[in-house]
Each structure stands twice: as structure tokens, then as C-alpha cells.
Amino acid sequence: MKADTVGTVTPAVLVQLSPGEKILAAHEIMLHMDGAVQVHRKTLKHLGVSTAHLMALRSRGDSDENYFFAEFEGPGNVTFSRDKAGEVRILQLAPGQGIRLRSGHLICFDETVRYNPFVLAQWVVQKGNDQETEYLFADELTGPGTIVFQSFGNILSFNLQPGEAMRTSVEAYLSSAPTATVNVSWFAPMMGGMNVSAQPVLHLIGPGPVMVHSGV
Amino acid sequence: MQINVQGELIPVTLVQLNPGEEIFCEGGLMVYSDPSIQTSIRPLTQGGLGRTIRRSLVGGIPFWMHVFHGPGYVAFSRFGPGEVRTLQLAPGQTVDIAEHSLILATNSVQYDTFYVAGTGRIGRMVGFWMDRLTGPGTIVYHGHGNILGFDLKPGEAMQIDHGGLLRKDATVQLQAFNQPLGQGLLGHAMSFEALNVVGPGRLELQTVDPTHAAADSGGKG
Numbered sequence: 054m055k056a057d058t059v060g061t062v063t064p065a066v067l068v069q070l071s072p073g074e075k076i077l078a079a080h081e082i083m084l085h086m087d088g089a090v091q092v093h094r095k096t097l098k099h100l101g102v103s104t105a106h107l108m109a110l111r112s113r114g115d116s117d118e119n120y121f122f123a124e125f126e127g128p129g130n131v132t133f134s135r136d137k138a139g140e141v142r143i144l145q146l147a148p149g150q151g152i153r154l155r156s157g158h159l160i161c162f163d164e165t166v167r168y169n170p171f172v173l174a175q176w177v178v179q180k181g182n183d184q185e186t187e188y189l190f191a192d193e194l195t196g197p198g199t200i201v202f203q204s205f206g207n208i209l210s211f212n213l214q215p216g217e218a219m220r221t222s223v224e225a226y227l228s229s230a231p232t233a234t235v236n237v238s239w240f241a242p243m244m245g246g247m248n249v250s251a252q253p254v255l256h257l258i259g260p261g262p263v264m265v266h267s268g269v
Numbered sequence: 270m271q272i273n274v275q276g277e278l279i280p281v282t283l284v285q286l287n288p289g290e291e292i293f294c295e296g297g298l299m300v301y302s303d304p305s306i307q308t309s310i311r312p313l314t315q316g317g318l319g320r321t322i323r324r325s326l327v328g329g330i331p332f333w334m335h336v337f338h339g340p341g342y343v344a345f346s347r348f349g350p351g352e353v354r355t356l357q358l359a360p361g362q363t364v365d366i367a368e369h370s371l372i373l374a375t376n377s378v379q380y381d382t383f384y385v386a387g388t389g390r391i392g393r394m395v396g397f398w399m400d401r402l403t404g405p406g407t408i409v410y411h412g413h414g415n416i417l418g419f420d421l422k423p424g425e426a427m428q429i430d431h432g433g434l435l436r437k438d439a440t441v442q443l444q445a446f447n448q449p450l451g452q453g454l455l456g457h458a459m460s461f462e463a464l465n466v467v468g469p470g471r472l473e474l475q476t477v478d479p480t481h482a483a484a485d486s487g488g489k490g
Contacts, residue, residue, distance in 0.1 A: 207276030
């Protein structure tokens, strides 16, 4: 596919498809398409995601993972928008190259890209007298092929060396390489030995590229 | 300490702290940080118990401020489209910042809050809080949308929307008022709330009301 960014503040993505070329995207983010473009339904099962895996994700409550993607087949143009202020990145993945992308930020990807939604991190929070588990969902995408995604706000990129670490807030995490380790730790300011207002943060350890974004 | 603002859409404020340097901010603003950064908290108890309860429970002003201790880097964001400004405060210089607009201040800055009373009309504005910051030190704040600046002469007045107020010098006076829309009972019934601002001093406005932005996005204001 040939993808271009249109606009700057709330960008759209214009994808030009050659005859027979196919891309996958969530159907609700389509802005417009040519009449010649055909749309099919592609279930996650067809993408190699087992029903049990998908049900396990859905059972965690906060996952808004779709059961299917819309498959757009060329020739023609399709435009997508996530309706949010941010930056669009178009990434060419080499065969076997992977990226873990925060759920809800993927715009579209070539049919050659392997897609696997999963739980990147989880933690337990105290809500009143109850303990609840919260999850950070991510999509793992593996090449070959092109993927397009959007941040909320500006993207800040880092290339972590082996063993190099950084912290991010949960909201700021956008993506990381599968080689980077993501752990949950607690940002727990101390006062006189008392731990108050603790909040989960992500502890990222290299090697690999990492992206954070400045919006929510 | 070095402060750099990165990005133009939703800017991030990146602070490089030297050993022994400290900054403070509201909780929840950190985007990323160096693991070497140490953190602590500081309670806001200015004005005694009664004022603290009013400020925290009624006004929604955080009771704890987060303190970040160098060495290392730490980045903050107000998570909304806008502009970030850095201001060096001279000793004794005081500025007022709209609530939830301050990103950070150096530990030498004295922090307090105060309440701007509304007109008290039922169903209308009941007032709002502002942060009061006194130098010496550096503060960084976020304006939602674009920031418009005015230098008011003594006695010079402006009328502004309360959501548009971002920053003012302590010398600038504020007074909420009802602006009737036309004459008679209907005109008064359809009045809207605004602020009368009187100089002298620096006044900065923001072009997006953060309460509207938060309502539109369903996210943080």
C-alpha cells in the first residue's frame, strides 16, 4: 500500500491501493473510500488469533478488541481518521521485525502483517474495599509489511541500549520493541515512611526502540 | 536545571535536574522519567485545617504535591493541545495561574491558592480557584489552545470569560459579574457570567476553556 498523512492537527491517512492489494483496519475509523474499493470482513480467527485467546482478552473487561477487521481491497483510495489530535507514523516492518503498540492506536496494516492482541501489563488497584485488576492492552504486529498508527499528542522516540531503563506513566506508553521488557512498578512518593497516592508506572528496559506520547 | 519544551501539538516539558535540585507539581502529570529520579510528596496545609478542607474537598485542589529530586530527567504534560510557557520569578514577584494549569515550579517558589468568588446566582458560576506563586524561582505552565498576552495599565479594564483566564499578575484585580442580554426581566434571566479584570499588570488568556475541552474529550482537563 501507499500511505500518506493528510493534515497536521487531527491527521487523516490516505491509502492508495493497487488492484488486488488488501489492507486491514477497524471499520469505524474509515473516513471515506472510492466506490471501486471492496470491503470484506476478516475475523481475528482468520488472522491466527484463537477464539479462546480473544475470549480471554474480552473477559478482562476493559478490552475493546474487535472480533473482526474490515478488509479493504483495491483498486482505489481509502482514508482513515482516529478523530484525535496527534501524529501519524507509517512503519515498514521487515520480515520477523515486530512492534508492540498500545491498543486503540493502530490505523491499518498490510494483510501480510501478523497481528496478535495481548495483555502487555497488568496491576492490582485498591478500590474501596475491593481489589481490581487493571490491564494495558497492546497489539503485537510482526512483518513483513506496512503498518500505520497514530499517537495522541506528540510522539517522543527513544532507543534504549541493552539494560538501559526508563519510566513512563501508563497513559504515556505508545509502543515498544518486543526485545524491550515492560514491567509495572509503583510510583510511590514517600512522606515520613508513609506511602500515599501510589500509582502504577511502566518500567521499560532495553534493548529496543520505545515511543511515548504526550496526550491521552 | 534545564527546561526544554518539546512538540507543538500537545507539548511535553522536559526537565533535566542536577543533583540536589527539586521541582514540584500536581500528581498525574509525569509522562516519563529517569529511574534515578527520587520522589516525595508535600501536603498543602496553608491557611489551616478549615481552608485545607475547603480547598481540597470542595475546590478539588490536590492535597498532595509531588516533589521530584535530581539528578536525572523527568517530563511532564497537561495532556491537552496548547502552549507551554516558562517564567522566571524574581524574589517577591507573585503571579496567579488558573487551577490545573501549572505544570511545575522549582522548590524555591512559594505555593498557595485562593478562591475567586462568583456572583452566587443559582445555577451559574460559583467561583473558581487559582494558584498563587511567589518567587524566587521558575514556574512552567500550560495554556489550553493559544496564549494571548496583554499588559494592562493602571485602571485599564477588560471583560473576559472565566475559562479564558490563564495567568495574571497579583496586582491585577478580578471581579465576577452578570452581563444581562438585553433589557428587562428576560434580559436578566438570560444573563451570562464573566469576569471584570482591572490593571495594572500582565494578563494572559487561553483560547480553549479547559473545562469544555475535558467535557468534549471525556479526558483530563
